[in-house]
Amino acid sequence: MSKDKKRMEFYAGVPWVNVTPQQARAHPKGKPGAVLWAIALYFIVTGLWKFYAAWDFGLAVWLIILSGIWPFLAGVGLLLRVPWSIFMAIVSAGLTVWALFRGSRATAELYNSVEAATQIGFIHALFGVDTYGDGFFVILLVELLIHVGILFYLMDGDRPNLIYRHRYRQYSVKDGARPDDG
Secondary structure, three states: OOHHHHOEOOOOOOEEEEOOHHHHHHOHHHOOOHHHHHHHHHHHHHHHHHHHHHHHHOOOHHHHHHHHHHHHHHHHHHHOOOOOHHHHHHHHHHHHHHHHHHHHHHHHHOOOOHHHHHHHHHHHHHHOOOOOOOHHHHHHHHHHHHHHHHHHHHHHOHHHHHHHHOEEEOHHHOOOOOHHHO
16 A cells, blocks of 8 residues: 555545546546636636736736736646646735735825835726725725635645646545555
8 A cells, every 4th residue: 555545634534545647637527627617717817807907007027927927827727737727826816915915005105106106007907996995905805705715626626636636535435444445
């Protein structure tokens, strides 16, 4: 029995069984389903939207890449079943958190500096809302909640674990069988 078969999940006590990438791709659940397609399309559309807004506003190239290209590549990676795409989805959620707190700081400065004025103008161009109101914060909070739900699914779902981590839960252990019974 391999060491990987003995490893139990911390919360549920169900062991993980590792498989090869070829076995995972050959399994019927080894292909993206409707939920993964929706998640990937969300990342792709969000990335293209942010890329366009940042490019149109004339921001620095590094900010355009972080705000637009990163979620786009995360969505494409999810569809292509690239294991690193889960990390890219995590970073995309982190960038949303950064935008939320960075935007609140810029709004609090109320045009006291060129940097704050640039940030507020970018937020207005990106989201099309008045940054003095609650609309900007509501949009970013909704986006953050969507990211949290996506990350929970990508980290804990059976299909994403098989596709991106090449492992599955052996539920037969809960029914009284031992992990080494096969």
